[in-house]
Amino acid sequence: MFSLVFWHWWALAAVLLVFEMMLPGVVFMFLAIGAAVAGAAVLVAGDLSLELQLAIFAVVSVASAVGLRRTLRRLQGRDTPPNTLNARGDSLVGKTIVLDAPILNGRARVKLGDGSWTVTGPDMVVGARVRVTAVNGTELSVVPAP
Secondary structure (H helix, E strand, C coil), rough: CCCHHHHHHHHHHHHHHHHHHCCCCCCCCHHHHHHHHHHHHHHHHHHCCCCHHHHHHHHHHHHHHHHHHHHHHHHHHHCCCCCCCCCHHHCCCEEEECCCCCEEEEEEEEEEEEEEEEEEECCCCCCCCCEEEEEEEEEEEEEEEE
C-alpha cells in the first residue's frame, strides 16, 4: 500500500515554492503552505490516512488563499488610493476651495495653485466655500461646502 511520509509533503512544498518563484501569479504559494502543513500533520500524528492527508492539504490551501488575500493585495499596492500624479484634476475631487470670483449663470474661473480652472455650479458670491464633486477636463463641478 502506498503511503506518504512527512518529507514527501515537504518536498512537494519545496517544488511548489520553486514554481511560485518561476511563474507569474500567487497560486503555488497557497498550495505550498497546504503541503507544508500536511507534512507537519503527518510528522506529528504519524498514522494519518491518505484521504485525511489530502483533506488537510486541500483545506489549508484554500484557507491560506482566503486568509492571505487582503495582505497580498496590500503588499501588491492594490488597496492604495489611485495615483493622481498625471491627473491633476482627479486629485481635486473632494477638496474644499474658496471662490476668488463669483459663479454667475453657473460658471466662473478660479485660480488653484499655478493653474486656472473653470468652475460650474450654483450661483455663489466671492469667498464662498465650495467642494469639488467632479472633474471634466479643465472644468470643476462644485457644490456649496458645509
